[in-house]
Amino acid sequence: MTAVGIDAIEIWSGKLKLDLPNTFAPVKGDDPEKYTKGLGLEDSSFPDTYEDIVTMGANAAKQLMDRKGLKPSDIGRIDVATESAFDHSKPVSTYIAGCLEQVYDGDFRHANKGERKFACVAGTQSIDDAYNWIKAGRNRGRAALVVATDTALYARGDPGEATQGAGAVAMLITEEPSIVELSTEQGYGSMDETDFLKPNQQFPSVDGKRSMQVYLARMREALEDFESVAWDTHPEDFEYIPFHTPFPGMVRKAGLLGFRHMIRDTEIEDELEPEIGRQPRETDFESREAFEEAIRAHMDELKRTDRYQSWYADTIAPTLELSRRVGNWYTGSVHIARASALRHAAANGTDLVGQKLLVGSYGSGAQAEIHAETVRDGWKEEIEGLNIDDQLESRYDLTWSEYELVHDVHEYDKETDIDVEEFTQPSGEFVFTGWGRMNE
Numbered sequence: 001m002t003a004v005g006i007d008a009i010e011i012w013s014g015k016l017k018l019d020l021p022n023t024f025a026p027v028k029g030d031d032p033e034k035y036t037k038g039l040g041l042e043d044s045s046f047p048d049t050y051e052d053i054v055t056m057g058a059n060a061a062k063q064l065m066d067r068k069g070l071k072p073s074d075i076g077r078i079d080v081a082t083e084s085a086f087d088h089s090k091p092v093s094t095y096i097a098g099c100l101e102q103v104y105d106g107d108f109r110h111a112n113k114g115e116r117k118f119a120c121v122a123g124t125q126s127i128d129d130a131y132n133w134i135k136a137g138r139n140r141g142r143a144a145l146v147v148a149t150d151t152a153l154y155a156r157g158d159p160g161e162a163t164q165g166a167g168a169v170a171m172l173i174t175e176e177p178s179i180v181e182l183s184t185e186q187g188y189g190s191m192d193e194t195d196f197l198k199p200n201q202q203f204p205s206v207d208g209k210r211s212m213q214v215y216l217a218r219m220r221e222a223l224e225d226f227e228s229v230a231w232d233t234h235p236e237d238f239e240y241i242p243f244h245t246p247f248p249g250m251v252r253k254a255g256l257l258g259f260r261h262m263i264r265d266t267e268i269e270d271e272l273e274p275e276i277g278r279q280p281r282e283t284d285f286e287s288r289e290a291f292e293e294a295i296r297a298h299m300d301e302l303k304r305t306d307r308y309q310s311w312y313a314d315t316i317a318p319t320l321e322l323s324r325r326v327g328n329w330y331t332g333s334v335h336i337a338r339a340s341a342l343r344h345a346a347a348n349g350t351d352l353v354g355q356k357l358l359v360g361s362y363g364s365g366a367q368a369e370i371h372a373e374t375v376r377d378g379w380k381e382e383i384e385g386l387n388i389d390d391q392l393e394s395r396y397d398l399t400w401s402e403y404e405l406v407h408d409v410h411e412y413d414k415e416t417d418i419d420v421e422e423f424t425q426p427s428g429e430f431v432f433t434g435w436g437r438m439n440e
């Protein structure tokens with residue numbers, strides 16, 4: 001059967017950065033370690049005054065098309081995943097296609113364009129749509145372009161402010177892909193939730209603490225659903241487990257949940273029994289509350305074991321290296337986590353061909369999706385082509401007052417009376433020059 005999956009990835013970071021321990025924490029009067037150790041973040045990426053979801057998405061897509069030597073007619077489908085769309089009618093993919101058509105011969109006239117929305121999980125849903133389109137034989141040999149692009153901004157003073165970020169991930173979905181093959185094994189956890197939402201508003205209304213519980217509840221359900229169909233569900237079956245990463249501290253919790261779940265009735269649980277006992281089973285308790293209390297106590301002990309810590313260091317920590325430096329990119333976040341793990345493996349000379357990844361996506365509202373991927377033999381060359389380190393190193397480091405100005409500029413309804421200058425110099429890329437037109 002023909003393999004279908006991700007053939008290429010390109011990442012475009014917003015060109016500004018906000019240093020959390022050194023710029024954000026002092027203004028908030030917080031211990032810098034709340035950010036570096038608690039949330040697990042060093043910096044957030046921000047869009048310069050001439051960047052937005054369209055320019056970042058178009059720039060990521062152009063890097064991808066150039067590296068792969070593609071022309072518009074090679075692409076039969078463009079899906080943009082975003083929760084920062086500014087247009088309630090035209091999908092962002094039409095704006096991005098319009099940018100790209102300015103610099104390539106030919107156009108995307110015969111490509112099916114759309115926009116996918118389900119908070120952060122929409123990037124993964126777009127990949128699924130592309131996979132199904134190719135598997136159904138409707139692609140006529142053409143590839144699908146998926147772009148996950150967001151400016152993840154919160155109102156100033158909101159607890160989520162520390163977790164902001166901005167950037168785009170472009171991915172090419174093809175037959176016989178170079179990076180990973182997708183599988184048909186999938187699990188979902190999905191319920192109507194109201195802890196994070198933006199009804200006709202730019203910045204989210206968030207119940208932060210509840211959002212973390214909802215993330216974990218939906219992820220556990222998705223894992224259970226995945227286990228009901230999947231062949232491999234032992235924690236050591238997977239080389240890496242990239243999760244949706246609103247901030248690395250959230251993934252610390254998701255990793256522990258996943259490990260506890262997957263080691264039930266395995267030799268790992270046997271091995272740990274003398275140290276921490278077996279996992280509590282719900283049937284042994286009179287109430288749900290008593291069971292949950294016992295699970296929490298068990299997880300506290302589990303996370304201190306050497307067995308868990310070395311699994312976490314090998315399987316989860318490498319997925320967080322980029323996220324730690326860029327913050328939450330919403331739809332792009334889990335794809336940054338995958339790229340981060342693959343980068344880590346390439347830098348360490350790890351042979352990943354044929355190895356499995358377990359990918360845990362999540363979007364508020366709320367839905368988690370878990371699926372397995374198998375690494376293909378072109379992965380290393382593709383990943384070594386990323387220029388994300390250079391991009392992150394060359395970001396402009398904002399002062400607090402510059403950060404406030406940039407935040408105002410990106411707030412749709414805010415009147416800024418300051419004459420806003422750009423902080424970095426664009427060079428040969430798409431820039432925002434006013435509504436209705438993007439120029440290179």
Ligand code: HMG
Nearest residue numbers: 031033034037038039119120159160208209211246363364
């Ligand atoms: P907060 O009140 O600023 O932080 O809110 P906190 O007091 O809860 O502290 C955070 C962590 O730092 C805690 O760790 C503290 O103990 C620790 P934990 O107990 O949770 O393990 N800490 C310290 N550690 C070391 N040294 C110190 C120190 N001080 C504290 N000195 C919150 C945090 C996440 C609630 C907030 O940032 C927020 O509301 N964020 C936005 C919502 C969010 O990201 N939720 C995540 C799940 S929902 C999701 O992922 C979907 C999303 O991406 C949207 C979408 O799908 O579209 C958001």
